[in-house]
Amino acid sequence: MSESKIFYKYKAHEIRGELVSDSGKARGSSKRKLCLRKIIANLIMGNYHEMAQLFVDVLQIWNSENDLEIKRMCHQYFCTLTPSKPDQLRMALPIILQDLLSNSEELCILSLRTITSIDEPEYIQEGFQHVKKLIMTTSKISIPLRKAAIHSLIKMDQLDHTKVLELYYFLMDMLDYGKEEPTILVAAVTVLHEIHVSNPDMNPLQLTQNICFNLLEVLGKINEWDIAILFDILTTAYLPKTHSEAHHLIDLSVPKLHNLNSSVVLNALKFIIYLTNYVDYIEERLVRKFSSSLTSLLNKPPEIQFLVLRNVILLLLSRDSPLIHLEPNNFFIEYSDPTYIKDTKLEILYLLANEENTSQILDELKGQATDIDIQMSKKSIRAIGNLAVKYPHSARYSVDVLLELLEFGVDYIVQEVVSMLKNVLRKYPNQFDFVVPLLPQYSDSIQDSESKCAMIWIVTNHSNQLEDPIGVFRKYSDNFNTEGLEVQLLLLNSAVKFFCRAQSKETEQLCLKLLSGATEINDNPDLRDNAYMYWRLLSLAGNSSEPLFNNDVVRDMIDGELPVIEINTKLDPIVREELELNIGSILSVYLKPVSQVFRGVSPKKLPESPALNHEKSSLSIINDSISNNSTGSFHGSDTTRRSSSPIKKMTDFDRPAETVNQLKDKRKSSISLSATKLARKPSMLARKLSMRKPFQ
Template identity: 25%
Template sequence: MAPPAHSQRSSSPSQPSGKGEVADLKGQLRKLAGSRVAGIDDSKRELFKKVISYMTIGIDVSSLFSEMVMCSATSDIVLKKMCYLYVGNYAKHNPDLALLTINFLQRDCKDQDPMIRGLALRSLCSLRVANLVEYLVGPLASGLIDKNGYVRTVTTIGVLKLYHISAATCLDSDFPATLKHLMLTDSDPQVVANCLSSLQEIWGLEASKSEEASRELEALLSKPTIYYFLNRIREFSEWAQCFVLELVSKYVPSDSNEIFDIMNLLEDRLQHANGAVVLATVKLFLQLTLSMTDVHQQVYERIKAPLLTLVSSGSPEQSYAVMGHLHLLVMRAPMLFSSDYKHFYCQYVDPFYVKKLKLEMLTAVANESNTYEIVTELCEYVANVDIPIARESIRAVGKIALQQYDVNAIVDRLLQFLEMEKDYVTAETLVLVKDLLRKYPQWSNGCIAVVGNISSKSIQEPKAKAALVWILGEYAQEMQDAPYVLESLVDSWEEEHSAEVRLHLLTAVLKCFLVRPPETQKALGAALAAGLADFHQDVHDRALFYYRILKKDASLAERVVNPPKQAVSVFADTQSNEIKDRIFDEFNSLSVLYQKPSYVFMDKEQRGPSEFSEDLGNFSTESANSVVPAQIIVEANDNDLLLGVSEKEESGVPSSNGSAYSAPPLYNNSSYTNGQANFAINDLLDLGLTVVAPDPVPTMKLNPRPSLDPSTFQQKWRQLPLSVSQDGVISPQGAAALTKPEDLLRYMQGKSINCIASGGQAPNLKFFFFAQKAEERSSTFLVECIINSSTCKSQFKIKADDQTASHAFSNHFQSSLSEFGLH
């Protein structure tokens, strides 16, 4: 029989049922506070553990504050630590209670045990209560001259904490000068390192306020100070060594002899067991020799062995961090690492992220001498049970082929992949075959023979299907079944959700029509009709463009869509040289691991509207009060508004069969000649095409006074599918006018588009608009709009009750934005 719920609950001290346990603890602590019975510390420990346990799981035990302070009168360091932890947690939020701790903390700062003195001083400085600053000065002054190194170590950081609580108090007490003296004279290396850390931060923050602080900051980078730290670097902890090496990297040596002196002093740091010390030393060596080409190359040779040793030893996390930096060096000097490619072979026990980076390394170091061995190794990974690694291996093989290394053998390997009958292998290989055909057209015959045997129904991934469609259109003349395969894909247009595939399909069908018109005329008509009725803006526009250019001149369409093509010599790099150099300058930082410079994460303006779109922030409508009707104003604290905005909607919506357009003939008594046959085209109906041209988009008539409450807006936004998602622009005058966002809201209201919520900070602003049809109040359009005033660009998403009117409203909305500021 199960025990009653109450007994189960009370038997688990980590899961108290309510306030009863806290009250019980309060009584027990009060009994023990004044007791002097032998062994009482053991009982206190058990109670303190319960208090800390409750505090850790989020139970409010602040009511025990006075009892905990009374029980702190003990010489037991374990009890002291738990008491300080408790006090530090609740003092910040309860300044009045923090006053109760001052007496016993100050008393402990004078204790005979240096460990208790240090712990008390650290806790006293961690209270972070501005009203208690006056009580910190005395203990800190005493701590800086304490005979024990641990107390001085804690005090040097306590000075920095005091500066952040009250900078004026810290400076008036002349603590920075004392720290400087300790830094240059103290025998304890940890005290010296903490002094350096605190002074750098204090003077760095004060440098913009006073010239004296600027001079002191420059003095840290003087030759005597730098050499003082270099000569003592072996005494420091690993953390302190990294800190000193970072400081030295900012120093500018006077000549090459000084550079060699520094490098000779730090040569043995490359053999350090700690990866952080090695990377910091590598960064320093690389920076010092940037202007010395020959020496810089020697540095690469010198640092190669330590880095490879770190990669092969230690945890996977350390290996990944070191290999990320090694990858950056390989990209800058691949020839120096080409003979060490076997170090980058994947191990069975390697986690995915390490294997992926090793594949990138193998791709980077590949050259004429090692390509065969590397590709052979990569082909082994393709059969790996780890599907993501198999995909990455195929991509790596393709990248090596695009570098013109052993192309003949690699193409044969890729074609063998297509015969493996594994969906993911076939998909990745098709994408690479497309790129290889663009660069090596001479391999088309062999590739086409294999690709022609692949069933389009077996390809489900959008990129792979797009690649197959591209091949069918590009080589329609050579592939016998190309028109019929394309026709079957057009017939399943409604089932294709990828806009990329639909775009490629439009182009491929037109290319096929231009070389084999009799067999493709039906597929072309169906494709253009479906494209014109497609809700995705790009697909619709491309279909309309093809229709109009065919109507005007078929030979012109051939010159535009299917001109003679030259082989692609170089594929665009994803990163500019400027960004790569910026990442190299930030060596030994997270920028190397993310392969992005730090400003991408730190500078909000650089992130752009696409990054900002994930951050809803707190909406405010105060600026819109003058233009938004009172019944739709959103409260400033209504943070629940539009919580579904960040959902990842599909950018395209399947087209509707209900859309219809009236069309003039496609051709008027014109003829088109190709290499195979003459084909007379009289008009659209003779071809059996159902292509239709769109009517002019009617002017959108909106209700000048729409009404919608926030809860309805939120509900509709969550329920309605995405109709339109695209980029827009605003005029430079409009961007300048966005210093007052209410001007935009007033302007859009003049266009019968009202704002229901707004937020963000310049230059990234976010607005939510709504509008209603003039003849149908129930037909509502909802808009999420993100504007970057610095780039004059906008992104907006539209959801609507009436999907067929979405594009008309989108045109109206975008034209309103582009005109903003011109009237």
């Protein structure tokens, strides 16, 4: 049957009629399966009232059929409707328990999920007994079934938190012992994490050192999604006590940065970045690995690329000395890139700029400034202007690029270039005055409010470089009443500035015209208030009875020296800390605190530790040769750890080997005798190798 006939709103009596008519036929099972598909489709479409009337009919099918697909649809029907009538719940419970004792593993998992999702005392009691039995019994229970039982505790915690706490410490002991199957250990720590998250009255999950290393030992034995979950949970769940311990954890996690799964890479990176808050230095090789792992993810589909690029921006903004060193050519924009990828790459190119690569980045931005996409063109020009303001060494080349773009004469390019030149002229007074006489010829191309304000500001504050600044100014002041509020306020301010600088008949008429228009014609209260304020100031300045308030005082107030503009690209330390703990999540896309994105979610914070580095700017990046000579070594504080732990220490380094495994005949014959001689005397060893400290 076609999908259109299944996804059609049926009445309860229509489906019941089909069930009755086919009950005695040989093909009744397939017909009942088709009827169940119709019922599930109607539930998806929201036809609950009609489908709820078929509960008894579905229950009969559920009790009589052994087909797994039919059972699955019956369980889905029951969980979707969750009958509110107690007698219906009692009717279904024996069937669910029967499925729970089935020999089919899939059916057992299905019934376990069903019985633990119903908020009814009988279901909670039966479900908890079976879950407890499955979790605590290690023999003759399949791994998927035990894993499903552990995960069902998350639902049961929402129904009865007290009962779930009975198994809380059992799961903790399971993790501490570390002898269960790796996937079972991951399921256990996942459930513990969810219990802490869903219960605000509980403190955040804190794992012991032994549990942490037990979990890291199984990284090579679990699938990629479990690895990603594990790294996500370990971030803030385990607290390093010393710098050397944090270094050791980083070394254990670094190999996962080169995994093919993007989720594994991002979560491993998040865990390592978290650990860098507890180290005293970072090796240069780690910075290279961070960078190469992120670069390798740029070959993924656009959606993953976007997530990676946003996290690159986060890492570049987070610290004074970024933990990643990336080449700009990896972020050059390609024609086939979606718009959101292009936009994000532009931001990264801007953040990557320094004294060495500014010219390379400016050339790329110049090419994008002539893009057919108007928004991309504007953003590229804005990035060029911001680079000129941010880096003085690139200001001249940036201005040359902007003037070259200005010659195109395209309206939206001209408007954006003028807006950026205003910032450059303000940042570097008297350095680029030669630009000012070139701008009035493009006045007709300027249409939007921002570029008009930029042009008016340039004409007003650099009037000495223009032959007829008042004439250029009148092109905008003549349309005073039709302009937007932002332009009107600036025109009013500029007219008063012209009058204060040079009191002439021309400037007086210009000033009075705008003041009269703002107070008598315009009805905007903000504009009227500003106009009256200027009028009172000028009146006081012209009043001879006020000797302390003259034209010079008014000029200093209105036409004073502006502060030099600066561009700050660093995040607030508190926001940065929170975002670093959410690398790879939606918060890293928004680059906003969790309180501004989700309601009722508590932000993550760095746990306090003696090893916590409060001054992130003091964290140094050292050469690999220096780190190799470091005398620091990691000593596990847990002396009861088993020999399988990654924390090992060689204490007999100064003793010669007592036994040597002999090579097999074939390999032994291929090696010269001189190469296989072993020096066993301590005196001979001392001549060849001198070791001052133990190594691991």
